[in-house]
Amino acid sequence: MKAKVLVTLKTGVLDPQGKAVQHALSSLGFAGVDDVRQGKLIELDLAETDPAKARDSVEAMCRALLANTVIENYSIDLVD
Template identity: 70%
Template sequence: MKARVTVMPKAGVLDPQGKAIGHALAGLGFQGVGEVRAGKVIELELAETDPAKARAEAEAMARKLLANMVIESFSVTVG
């Protein structure tokens, strides 16, 4: 079963990569872009076939390794 973990900086945490992307977009002529936040997506192929157990396993992985819980939040989708 596939799981997708999306990790993003928490609100209020400085995001220099997002700021750089926002400036680059403005420099390329894309107007009207507000705040830009940059994160990461991790796709996992899990042996687990039960969706609830797969979600719990992916969430445990995110808490222990994939996300820095001090400055990042995450979401998990399974399917």
């Protein structure tokens, strides 16, 4: 079973990486980009086949390592 974890900065947390991308896009001539936020995508290939157990396990991984829950949100998508 595969899991996709999206880790994004909470609203209000400064995102210098996103600002750099926004600035670079504007330098390249792309107008009308009002805001850019950058996050992480983590794709996990799990041996677990039970969706409920897999989700619990990925939740624990997010809290322990994948996301800094003080400043980041995470969402989990299980695939097949």
